[in-house]
Amino acid sequence: MNNLLLTNIKQLIGITENSNTVKKGKTQGEVQVLDNAYLVIRNGIIQDFGPMSECPSTELTHHDCSQKLVMPMYVDSHTHLVFANSRGDEMKMRLHGKSYQEIADAGGGILNSAKKLHDMSEQQLYDDAHLRLEQVIKSGTGAIEIKSGYGLNIEDEMKMLRVIRVLKQLSPIPIKSTFLGAHAVPEEFKNNKAAYMYLVCNEMLPRIAGENLADFIDIFCETGYFDLDDLKQIIEVGDKYGIKAKVHVNQFNSFGAVQLACTHGALSVDHLEVMKEEDYIALEQSNTLATALPLCSLFLDIPYTPGKDLIKRNIPLAIASDFNPGSAPSSNLNLAFGLACSQMKLTPEEAFNALTYNAAFAMEVQDEVGSIQIGKKANLIITKPANGLEDIPYWFGESLISSVIV
Numbered sequence: 001m002n003n004l005l006l007t008n009i010k011q012l013i014g015i016t017e018n019s020n021t022v023k024k025g026k027t028q029g030e031v032q033v034l035d036n037a038y039l040v041i042r043n044g045i046i047q048d049f050g051p052m053s054e055c056p057s058t059e060l061t062h063h064d065c066s067q068k069l070v071m072p073m074y075v076d077s078h079t080h081l082v083f084a085n086s087r088g089d090e091m092k093m094r095l096h097g098k099s100y101q102e103i104a105d106a107g108g109g110i111l112n113s114a115k116k117l118h119d120m121s122e123q124q125l126y127d128d129a130h131l132r133l134e135q136v137i138k139s140g141t142g143a144i145e146i147k148s149g150y151g152l153n154i155e156d157e158m159k160m161l162r163v164i165r166v167l168k169q170l171s172p173i174p175i176k177s178t179f180l181g182a183h184a185v186p187e188e189f190k191n192n193k194a195a196y197m198y199l200v201c202n203e204m205l206p207r208i209a210g211e212n213l214a215d216f217i218d219i220f221c222e223t224g225y226f227d228l229d230d231l232k233q234i235i236e237v238g239d240k241y242g243i244k245a246k247v248h249v250n251q252f253n254s255f256g257a258v259q260l261a262c263t264h265g266a267l268s269v270d271h272l273e274v275m276k277e278e279d280y281i282a283l284e285q286s287n288t289l290a291t292a293l294p295l296c297s298l299f300l301d302i303p304y305t306p307g308k309d310l311i312k313r314n315i316p317l318a319i320a321s322d323f324n325p326g327s328a329p330s331s332n333l334n335l336a337f338g339l340a341c342s343q344m345k346l347t348p349e350e351a352f353n354a355l356t357y358n359a360a361f362a363m364e365v366q367d368e369v370g371s372i373q374i375g376k377k378a379n380l381i382i383t384k385p386a387n388g389l390e391d392i393p394y395w396f397g398e399s400l401i402s403s404v405i406v
């Protein structure tokens, strides 16, 4: 809806005057709310808002929001939304006693997704991703980052990134793309990871950057995948092309990746299910954001990122879905909100800021979305009748959304 007047909003939630700095520590838990409010949308932009007593009389279509909350849509700063196949069979294998790692070693996991993606046409890949994106938007996501990483060779990585580019062009919400060539070592390079890294850094990225296909660069830095040396190479080659790093670290092991990413100026470090004291110290001393992925923790039954400790230590926290066919086959940030509160023990306000305002910083769209601010896109959630923000995580696994405006 490009032009609209929302009236009688029970609570207008997530107001900011500017978006100059991330929220951390005490401010992570601060959410500005206006009771009984109006909001004016013109050309899809938040033009004005205030108390109903000051509501302007305009020619705009009115939409009554009595008893309802209005808030910014979620920002999903970490997803793998473009993929070819579901992997429910791997879940079944896990339930029969195999570990994520054993399944990967047996040709499942990321390599399985890469094989399926190789066999799928670009058009089909786009059509499937487009359908998923529509569902994601309906569930309340108003900006999204999407990674490559199921190609693992130059043609297929570029195929994924071109699909993301078309999504960007046709989608009503902001999208950022991330090159994740270093997601897993392909079979052909099993005994020569260095050669694959050479390909990623010296052949893939130059072509990808040349066609402006990537906003960020990523790597899966984990035992059995890529090591600290690879992480350093990825961040440095990204720097060379002016592409910031957002990296997968500390999902299963902590071995210095957070320190390295923080000292080399990564935009965000994502996962962090396993944290050591030195990881906290590195984050405290940097401008890097921490991103928790509670849907992955739920699905794989691994620890939740210690979000409360991160907040206590004044580290800015974002929360994203990690939507992917292997470790988080859900894009539902309403559920992530519930888990952030019930499992990570965040207050509703802390979780809300992690899912909106801070997540916008984690994909550099904070000037466009992530809060109720004049000049930002009116990508908004209108809830069903509700008492307050806490109703969203309270009704976990449900959706309190009545409609979204993008």
Ligand code: NIG
Residues within 6 Å of the ligand: 109, 110, 113, 220, 248, 251, 296, 322, 324, 325, 326, 327, 328
């Ligand atoms: O973020 N950890 C690495 N990458 C994905 C999982 C990818 C997959 O299993 O397909 C993640 O969890």
Ligand code: FE
Residues within 6 Å of the ligand: 078, 079, 080, 248, 322, 324
């Ligand atoms: Fe991921």
